[in-house]
């Protein structure tokens with residue numbers, strides 16, 4: 001398989017030629033300054049993945065890694081046509097929306113004795129079983145259920161045929177390298193090949209593949225098979241929430257034309273120029289924020305390269321976006337229906 005430019009190289013290339021999206025260097029620096037104190041708090045670190053999110057697995061076991069692989073295989077396209085009517089999944093007395101609705105549905109199935117995290121189960125799951133497991137508790141179903149069914153069957157079959165049915169086997173083959181695990185995932189699981197063409201050049205984002213590596217690092221608490229010496233080589237995960245929060249924080253800007261299209265609720269296609277610019281500039285913007293943050297600590301004589309990286313910055317910004325929905329309601333997110341994010 002032809003090796004494409006990395007997401008970081010792709011982001012640099014896109015940001016340098018982007019027409020409708022721009023990274024605001026001064027804005028990025030200001031965001032780094034505003035995060036200075038936050039970045040040294042425990043919740044910003046790896047432990048936040050479990051301590052801040054009750055639906056994430058508590059254990060650091062093979063079963064927990066299987067949970068992460070299943071969830072990140074389905075970790076795409078949760079936005080609803082209207083904010084009022086959306087898919088909700090009730091679990092243990094609480095209603096979850098968006099990505100967390102997916103996690104709630106997985107945990108609900110496991111509580112009901114359905115082995116949803118087992119490759120031998122989802123490799124041959126029927127569409128009706130997918131509809132049942134991922135059913136919404138409102139009139140609005142989870143988006144792209146047919147695609148989720150196809151992706152589950154495909155990923156489960158590959159996991160059984162190439163990795164004995166266990167994603168932990170794939171993790172062990174990476175020999176503690178995040179980049180090697182990223183490559184193994186992209187080469188073996190087609191639905192993770194999140195790529196595009198920009199100005200005639202192939203580019204990569206690998207949003208689900210990178211978040212899969214990151215969530216594996218997190219669920220294994222950065223230890224043993226989950227220790228990755230090069231975890232800092234990952235970029236943020238180019239979804240539809242990070243761009244929204246970067247524009248809200250004035251680290252990134254949209255042209256008037258693009259803002260108008262977004263406000264009208266235009267649905268873009270995966271690979272459209274504007275969509276590629278939004279995703280590439282988001283990655284590049286966060287690369288700058290990370291760099292500025294590390295520089296600020298270095299000026300104080302502190303080497304924070306083990307405590308600050310794009311993964312932890314992403315997690316923080318994504319959670320921030322979730323917690324500040326109301327403040328961000330005037331910043332539209334870009335709408336694409338695809339299996340990549």
Ligand SMILES: Nc1nc2c(c(CN[C@H]3C=C[C@H](O)[C@@H]3O)cn2[C@@H]2O[C@H](COP(=O)(O)O)[C@@H](O)[C@H]2O)c(=O)[nH]1
Nearest residue numbers: 049053075076077078079098099237239240315318341
């Ligand atoms: N960049 C980035 N994108 C992320 C995540 C996550 C979930 N990760 C959490 C899980 C464990 C950790 O604690 C993380 O906090 C989901 N998404 C994407 O967001 C969108 C869903 O948004 P909404 O409609 O509001 O639920 C959709 O594209 C989904 O793929 C992340 O972390 N970073």
